[in-house]
Amino acid sequence: MQTEVIISGFGGQGTLYAGQVLAYAAMDEGKQVTWIPSYGPEMRGGTANCTVVISDEEIGSPTVKHPKAVLALNLPSLDKYEDMIAPGGCLVVNESMVNRKPERTDIRVVMLPANEIAREIGNERAANMVMLGALLANMDILPNEALEKALKNHTAQRLQKFVEMNIQALRRGGEYRAS
């Protein structure tokens, strides 16, 4: 079994970090995993995305044309990736940053106002974790607790103070189901 997830948004929305948390969780669960960012000049203030591939066997390509899941944190990401998702796949959309609904009907769509939710918890920057929580709740990739464990185990000492908030964000995101 192999799952590919693209996480995409503006630079500064924490898409690369969210991908790393997912990758750590997969690693701790004994899975094979790759994390690869898009890198380059477009990163400066532009969009930032990464692809995470999780698998039970040696991973071939670290990038895919048709990912099983996409987290779109902003409108350009929704526009870019909606059509690419594999049929039956899952699209998680940050409602706070888009002005339209996805059009595809052959995929599962989770809409949630990640920025608002994160703000309620105390920091808008946790929107990435809200999105990630929603993904795991709607797709059988890893056990839900895996992300929480990964956050606890792999967050640098000086950032440990944010772990609780991020866990809350994951849980709040996990309350949303595909419509």
Next chain:
Amino acid sequence: MALELIKGNVAVAEAAVRAGLVSYFGYPITPQTELLEYLSARMPELNRAFVQAESELGAINMVYGAACTGRRTMTSSSSPGVSLMQEGLSYISCTELPVVIVDVVRGGPGLGNIAPSQSDYNQATRGGGHGEYHQIVLAPASVQEAIDLTTLAFDLAEKYRSVVMVLMDGSLGQMMEPAELPPFQPIKTEIPDWAVRGIPGRGKHVLTSINIDPPAQERTNIRLMTRWQQVEANEVRYKGYYLEDAEYLVVGYGTAGRISLSAVRAAREKGIKVGLLRPISLAPFPFKVLSDLAEQVKALLVVEMNNGQMLEDVRLAVANRKPIAFYGRMGGMVPFADDVLQEIEALAAGPLSQEEHPRDRWLAKMRVEFGTGA
């Protein structure tokens, strides 16, 4: 096993540190810079030498000097920077010094771009500098392999008094994967007896690449060639996948190799009996195994992120016994497994002419698909 999620560039840097690296000399260039940045903190922390050189020219000649002392040294760069280092690599090879160089290849020629590419295969495997010399070229496809091959590179460099290049590409440098780092090796204290070290009572040592007397240069070259024969006999490395019953064979290295693995699996699901050969040592190239496989399979597909450079080595090995197809992307474009799958399906649908050069067929298709650019 203590796995860490670690980025390719950083993994290579730490692996070198653990291999007992005494000095590092480099110059910033994307997509290799994290390697230099990591060592800018790590080496001083361990009281080892780190110098950001004024240029790649400076860096490779600092490495040249460091290698003359017989202690472990390395540099790293990306394509345009490695081009500048070619003069030094030729001198180092002629002086028969152990040096490790990491090339995180990016799209070219020229300034090109910073996207992943394999366009420096020829430069790496043919010896991009002047004169007749060889360097060992190792091409990892994963972060773990990058770590393991970096460790190996130092041993091979010393064993054969040779330049060993770890040839990566931008995507492997930027990618994170779980990997295990090797234990720390102590810094070697015994210094090889060819090194300059300024110890009285041992007799004078001169390290030079000048042989003003042509017969002397010829003798040097015979020695270099003889050593290369040993390398060819002992240091061929590759990994095979699904070879046992393979009727078709894909050949790809590094990132193109692992992308091909996904395609090969997908093709197997469709019932196509296809295998993958992923050369790990590009120089020496696995001619023998490829030649044997050419007997077994009906046709081959070479996949590269360049214009068909390893293709020529595959053609040498296959010696026109079987048809070969080529699929390449250039300029920093990375193929998707789906694209490679299509090529495998076309290969299996056969038949393929052996008349035309595989590159010509491919280029004609590329022109149709992407325009001539003219």
Next chain:
Amino acid sequence: MLDTDVKVVYQRPRGFEELPTHYCPGCTHGVAHRLIAEVLEEMGELEHTIGVAPVGCAVFAYNYFAFDFVEAPHGRAPAMATGIKRSLPDATVFTYQGDGDLASIGMGEIVAAASRGELITVIFINNTNYGMTGGQMAPTTLPGQVTTSSPMGRDVERQGYPIRTAELLSSLDGAAYVVRRSLHDPKNIRMAKKAIRTAFEVQKQGLGFSMVELLSTCPTNWGMTPANARVWLAEHMVPYYPIGDFKVSSSIAYDKPKGRD
């Protein structure tokens, strides 16, 4: 329409394309570009100019200037400019280079061009780091300054001392005009523009090599707001890199020169 009262006080110089730049917000590369475009327009040189872009953040400078441009390998702009100038002696030829490009990898080329008295003008952007590759140490990085490759701060014992490029080049007989200016406030920007004008005039008059070093900001890699970056420049860079004229050949006539209108 109030056509009697309306006066144009500010507009895009003719030497500029109508394009947003890729530079980070508040980066002084944009200011330097504008000064060059204004000067060349005022001198009537737009149609006779060939620019040489560096490898660095200004690698895409050719997108913004509305005249001919070439792009050099990292550090080699003065050599390329030499080739162009020797082939087209009547053209106005300038290079635009960062401190990594000019004072590190390209130090050989710039010294050689200056010592030959090459009739080119060099606009040298000193922002104390390698902007494009993400803020590594440059030859101009100040003692103690933290960069991504001097994470503990530049330690002069191990990493050497900053290079005062203008002073260094001023010692060469082929250099006719070598000065340093700054881009951190309007007064200094006006002074910078005058110097750029003089540098190009020196080239036109065939007096020798000319260079204007411009103290510049890199808010992104310094991790500062543009406003704070300008303050930092004034407080830290200006004391180390004094603004001034380091070589002004005696044959330079300041007031007279006219362009070829």
